[in-house]
Amino acid sequence: MKTSATVMNVLTEDKLTYYNGSDLISNLVSAIIYTTEDASKILHSDYRKKIELEAKIEKINSINGTVKYYSPAYDMIAYESHKNN
Numbered sequence: 001m002k003t004s005a006t007v008m009n010v011l012t013e014d015k016l017t018y019y020n021g022s023d024l025i026s027n028l029v030s031a032i033i034y035t036t037e038d039a040s041k042i043l044h045s046d047y048r049k050k051i052e053l054e055a056k057i058e059k060i061n062s063i064n065g066t067v068k069y070y071s072p073a074y075d076m077i078a079y080e081s082h083k084n085n
Contacts, residue, residue: 006081007031009074017081024069025057028078036074 005018005027016034018027029052033042041047055071062068068079 003080005078007076007078009035009076011075024067024078024080025052028057028069028071028076029055031076031078032071032074 005020005022005024006015007018007028007030008015014035016031018030020027022030029048030042032051032055033039033048037051054073055076056073058070058072060068060070060077066080068077070077
């Protein structure tokens with residue numbers, strides 16, 4: 001089973017799926033930059049740190065043991081998604 005990260009805008013239900021080795025917070029920050037900020041700065045570490053602070057990311061532990069990360073500032077949530085293959 002392969003895992004990927006999905007980032008969803010909780011207001012619009014638009015989703016972005018990432019197939020990489022990055023953690024959920026990194027993928028959440030990437031999605032925020034890609035959808036709401038200047039996407040050309042997506043690889044700039046100082047800019048990413050600034051967005052991560054602005055996002056006010058909260059860790060959510062689900063009942064079933066999964067972990068999600070939520071940004072109340074951008075209304076986006078990141079979670080692992082699984083694909084059978």
